[in-house]
Amino acid sequence: MDLSIFGYQFMQNAILSAFLGGIACATIGVFVVLMHMPFIGVCMSHAAFAGALLGLWLGFNPLVGAFGVSLLSAAIIGPLADRGDLSPETSIGVIFSLMLGLAFLFMGLMPGTKSGALELLWGSILTNTRSDIILLGIVAVVVVALVFFFFKEIQATVFNRDTALAVGIPAAIFLYGILFLTGATITASLRSIGGLLIFSLILNPAAAAYQLTYNMKKMFLLAAAFGVLSGWVGLLFSYFFNLPSGATIVVTSSVIFMIAAIFSPKRKVKGWRNQPVTEKEA
Amino acid sequence: MDNPLIVIDKAVVSYREDIALRGVSLKVSRGEFVGIVGPNGAGKTTLLTVVNGMGKLLDGNVRVLGQYLAKGNGHSLRKRVGYVPQVQNIDPRMPICVREVVMIGRYGILGLFKRPHKSDYEIVDEAIELVGMTHLAERPIGHLSGGEMQRVSIARALAQQPELFLLDEPTASLDWKAQSDILELVKMVHDNRSLTTLFVTHDLSCLPVTCDRVVLMKDGYIWAEGPPVELLTDENLGELYDMPVAVVQSRRKKTVAVG
Numbered sequence: 001m002d003l004s005i006f007g008y009q010f011m012q013n014a015i016l017s018a019f020l021g022g023i024a025c026a027t028i029g030v031f032v033v034l035m036h037m038p039f040i041g042v043c044m045s046h047a048a049f050a051g052a053l054l055g056l057w058l059g060f061n062p063l064v065g066a067f068g069v070s071l072l073s074a075a076i077i078g079p080l081a082d083r084g085d086l087s088p089e090t091s092i093g094v095i096f097s098l099m100l101g102l103a104f105l106f107m108g109l110m111p112g113t114k115s116g117a118l119e120l121l122w123g124s125i126l127t128n129t130r131s132d133i134i135l136l137g138i139v140a141v142v143v144v145a146l147v148f149f150f151f152k153e154i155q156a157t158v159f160n161r162d163t164a165l166a167v168g169i170p171a172a173i174f175l176y177g178i179l180f181l182t183g184a185t186i187t188a189s190l191r192s193i194g195g196l197l198i199f200s201l202i203l204n205p206a207a208a209a210y211q212l213t214y215n216m217k218k219m220f221l222l223a224a225a226f227g228v229l230s231g232w233v234g235l236l237f238s239y240f241f242n243l244p245s246g247a248t249i250v251v252t253s254s255v256i257f258m259i260a261a262i263f264s265p266k267r268k269v270k271g272w273r274n275q276p277v278t279e280k281e282a
Numbered sequence: 283m284d285n286p287l288i289v290i291d292k293a294v295v296s297y298r299e300d301i302a303l304r305g306v307s308l309k310v311s312r313g314e315f316v317g318i319v320g321p322n323g324a325g326k327t328t329l330l331t332v333v334n335g336m337g338k339l340l341d342g343n344v345r346v347l348g349q350y351l352a353k354g355n356g357h358s359l360r361k362r363v364g365y366v367p368q369v370q371n372i373d374p375r376m377p378i379c380v381r382e383v384v385m386i387g388r389y390g391i392l393g394l395f396k397r398p399h400k401s402d403y404e405i406v407d408e409a410i411e412l413v414g415m416t417h418l419a420e421r422p423i424g425h426l427s428g429g430e431m432q433r434v435s436i437a438r439a440l441a442q443q444p445e446l447f448l449l450d451e452p453t454a455s456l457d458w459k460a461q462s463d464i465l466e467l468v469k470m471v472h473d474n475r476s477l478t479t480l481f482v483t484h485d486l487s488c489l490p491v492t493c494d495r496v497v498l499m500k501d502g503y504i505w506a507e508g509p510p511v512e513l514l515t516d517e518n519l520g521e522l523y524d525m526p527v528a529v530v531q532s533r534r535k536k537t538v539a540v541g
Contacts, residue, residue, distance in 0.1 A: 034376070034377075036373070149395060150394070152385075152386075152389045152392070152397070152398075153389065153394070155378065155382070155386070155389075156386045156389050159376065159378055159383065159386065159423075160370065160372070162367065162370075163367075163370075163386060163438070164386070164389075165336070165360070166334065166360060166363075166365040166367075167360065167361065167365075167386055167387055167389055167390035167391075167438070167442060168357045168358065168359075168360040168361035168390025168391070169357070169389060169390050170357055210375060210377070211375075213377055214375075214377045214378075214379065214422040215377055215379075216377045216378055216382075218377070219377045266374075266375045
């Protein structure tokens with residue numbers, strides 16, 4: 001195998017992008033999985049895509065559009081999820097389809113070549129520039145730092161928002177903080193992974209980690225490791241078989257999830273239950 | 283009634299789009315065990331949300347633990363109030379164990395950027411022991427039965443070292459044995475920690491008979507309050523629940539008092 005490829009600047013950029021994006025997306029994914037809100041993540045990533053296309057059409061920075069519109073969708077969805085007393089799925093479905101519709105509307109309105117738009121749809125990590133990496137780096141550091149410093153509040157909020165509220169934690173602030181970080185992470189990863197595919201890199205590593213541990217700290221670490229692994233393995237396949245990188249990254253993350261699900265001790269709960277409960281007994 | 287811990291004065295409170303409390307006044311003294319009884323939709327839960335600073339007060343005054351309820355000061359109040367809800371649906375694969383769930387009770391008091399200390403772990407372990415869950419402390423929370431989960435909820439509330447203990451239908455959806463165990467535990471905890479306790483239930487068989495006072499609620503009003511033996515008559519309950527007295531009598535014969 002010819003390894004000289006790793007000497008090239010574009011490949012180094014891609015490896016670094018996969019590392020940073022994998023960590024940021026997987027960490028956000030832990031929130032999405034534990035709070036049972038995958039549809040919110042899907043909706044926000046399509047909102048980011050629509051916002052980016054709006055930027056391309058009207059001639060401002062697509063990432064500003066992506067961030068703005070995904071936060072706008074979070075502002076609409078957040079209160080629905082926060083109230084929690086009725087299923088928000090229908091409203092989220094409406095907003096999700098609206099975002100997809102707007103995205104293709106903006107694409108249709110765009111004059112000239114659509115290659116920039118398609119790149120945002122599929123993503124292309126191999127063309128990432130230094131500024132893309134800086135943005136990903138900032139987001140990854142902020143996400144990880146916030147999880148580190150607010151771990152106990154986050155643990156309480158994702159466990160149960162009512163419980164968190166009842167012990168005096170401002171759970172709503174943490175919920176909106178998490179939605180805000182989701183928007184920022186999706187925006188920063190949009191050019192690397194693409195608007196249609198980004199959500200798999202958020203959901204799959206965290207869902208895989210969820211299969212394997214009963215410890216929330218370990219779940220964050222495992223998810224981040226799976227996220228980075230998905231990015232790197234996907235990148236290799238993309239390069240050596242000349243395939244779209246976003247797609248290979250997403251397929252890799254799905255394979256990791258399937259392997260985790262097959263080997264999950266949580267799917268063998270019955271056997272676990274039948275064991276004598278003498279473990280750790282005082 | 284000197285220096286009551288809870289003073290609710292003509293509170294009008296909304297719940298979603300409806301008015302749930304229509305000018306309710308109530309005083310509770312330190313150390314009292316008050317049962318709040320009434321049919322579904324009477325405003326019992328809303329009364330608790332007012333006490334722990336989550337209710338939307340439209341009119342009237344509420345003072346709890348010396349603090350007047352106002353917008354935005356609920357979080358500091360809730361750190362001093364232990365709250366036990368109904369049995370909650372918890373994802374069986376949720377990656378959090380019993381000890382960590384009880385530790386959540388310390389998180390509000392600890393405040394931002396502070397990690398639990400040895401003393402916090404001691405408080406948590408003591409609470410777990412009091413509710414008899416030490417042997418399951420390392421179990422994932424989702425693997426417990428409903429009764430065990432309620433013990434954990436009670437331990438979490440105790441880990442707050444609360445001055446006020448609120449329970450909202452803590453025995454709903456539990457089997458008969460678990461119900462009576464939880465009722466005994468609540469009474470024991472109340473005495474052991476010298477708490478002031480408000481206990482909400484729609485089911486009279488789930489009311490500790492040793493409570494000092496009962497408050498009967500209906501349609502957003504306090505319908506009557508007083509010592510349980512005087513108030514919990516077949517006639518009163520028939521009127522409270524809109525049932526003929528004979529039906530109440532036959533039903534009450536079937537239920538066994540607990541406590």
